[in-house]
Amino acid sequence: MEKKGTLEINSISLEALERDFVEMEIPKYRAAQVFRWIHKYAAASFSDLKNIPGTLQTAPAAHFYISELTPMAERTSADGTVKYLFGLFDGQTVETVLIPEEDRVTVCVSTQVGCAMGCSFCATGHAGFVRNLSSGEIAKQVEYINKSSQVTNIVFMGMGEPLLNYGAVIGAIRLLNCEAGIGLGLRRFTISTCGIVPRIYQLADEQGQVGLAVSLHAADDQKRRQIMPIAEKYPLEELMAACRYHVRKTRRRITFEYVLIADFNDGLDDAAVLARLLAGLNCHVNLIPVNPVGGTCQRPDSKVVQCFARYLSQHSIPTTIRRERGLDIEAACGQLKQAAREVAHENTRSD
Ligand code: SF4
Numbered sequence: 001m002e003k004k005g006t007l008e009i010n011s012i013s014l015e016a017l018e019r020d021f022v023e024m025e026i027p028k029y030r031a032a033q034v035f036r037w038i039h040k041y042a043a044a045s046f047s048d049l050k051n052i053p054g055t056l057q058t059a060p061a062a063h064f065y066i067s068e069l070t071p072m073a074e075r076t077s078a079d080g081t082v083k084y085l086f087g088l089f090d091g092q093t094v095e096t097v098l099i100p101e102e103d104r105v106t107v108c109v110s111t112q113v114g115c116a117m118g119c120s121f122c123a124t125g126h127a128g129f130v131r132n133l134s135s136g137e138i139a140k141q142v143e144y145i146n147k148s149s150q151v152t153n154i155v156f157m158g159m160g161e162p163l164l165n166y167g168a169v170i171g172a173i174r175l176l177n178c179e180a181g182i183g184l185g186l187r188r189f190t191i192s193t194c195g196i197v198p199r200i201y202q203l204a205d206e207q208g209q210v211g212l213a214v215s216l217h218a219a220d221d222q223k224r225r226q227i228m229p230i231a232e233k234y235p236l237e238e239l240m241a242a243c244r245y246h247v248r249k250t251r252r253r254i255t256f257e258y259v260l261i262a263d264f265n266d267g268l269d270d271a272a273v274l275a276r277l278l279a280g281l282n283c284h285v286n287l288i289p290v291n292p293v294g295g296t297c298q299r300p301d302s303k304v305v306q307c308f309a310r311y312l313s314q315h316s317i318p319t320t321i322r323r324e325r326g327l328d329i330e331a332a333c334g335q336l337k338q339a340a341r342e343v344a345h346e347n348t349r350s351d
Contacts, residue, residue: 040181071086110133196234220273261300262301275312
């Protein structure tokens with residue numbers, strides 16, 4: 001069995017790995033070779049590093065270990081969407097979804113095991129929070145899939161609230177952006193949040209090229225609090241101020257996700273409040289007919305959804321109704337996996 005070090009090599013940047021290699025008296029250029037095996041080819045073991053001499057595999061293996069991400073299940077939808085279940089080193093599991101299309105391949109990744117946010121319509125929220133994923137564990141979801149399908153877009157929209165694992169998410173973006181690995185452009189990434197206000201400001205200041213999607217789901221505080229506990233902490237006035245700041249600072253269009261729940265937030269009066277809230281903002285709305293969780297809410301009739309969308313469009317709010325993807329494989333974990341497709345379209349358009 002391979003000897004294991006104590007540092008997770010998948011989470012280490014190329015620059016830090018080069019420094020470590022120099023300290024270990026391994027030629028610096030070997031770091032880029034190892035980084036490539038880890039991130040471009042998703043190596044599972046140091047013995048997989050084919051162009052690295054065996055003697056040079058032993059030293060890294062004594063210091064580092066490679067993140068475990070074991071494919072446990074894979075389900076392919078009739079529309080080509082694939083849902084993966086990956087096992088982690090501690091027996092926990094995460095889901096990742098691949099959404100292939102003619103001109104792009106989007107991966108929807110998880111950032112936490114479970115989620116503490118408790119949104120009422122979300123299966124992940126019902127299960128509660130277990131732990132954060134490391135940068136390496138987040139990046140490896142993409143790297144595993146990239147071995148067979150060349151990935152073009154990433155959305156942080158799977159299990160977990162990405163902005164509550166900010167450092168690891170930004171670390172994963174840097175790993176995936178690095179030319180020695182997959183080398184994906186920063187504008188190909190979108191972070192989806194339920195509205196962690198201070199981190200939205202931080203993202204605008206530090207990561208201007210990364211796209212932002214905000215789960216709104218109701219345009220008044222009272223209704224939003226009923227389905228999203230985070231709304232108690234960050235009311236809409238604060239959330240929208242952060243969103244406006246993000247748009248001003250990054251000059252990028254922001255996406256708002258809006259889950260439509262029958263007889264709760266799907267009326268034309270709700271659409272009117274939403275249109276007023278978003279008036280004048282460079283944004284786009286994704287409408288998502290709810291995928292009922294535990295019979296607590298119902299999906300609106302398609303005519304109601306069309307009316308809601310039409311109202312927004314007539315009031316100059318660019319709006320898309322979610323095209324269902326992967327329903328037959330229950331790919332809508334966290335309710336928002338299908339949002340990945342529209343968000344990827346948005347960001348490809350604004351490249
Ligand atoms: S919708 Fe997102 S933020 Fe809300 S509980 Fe589910 S995973 Fe967490």
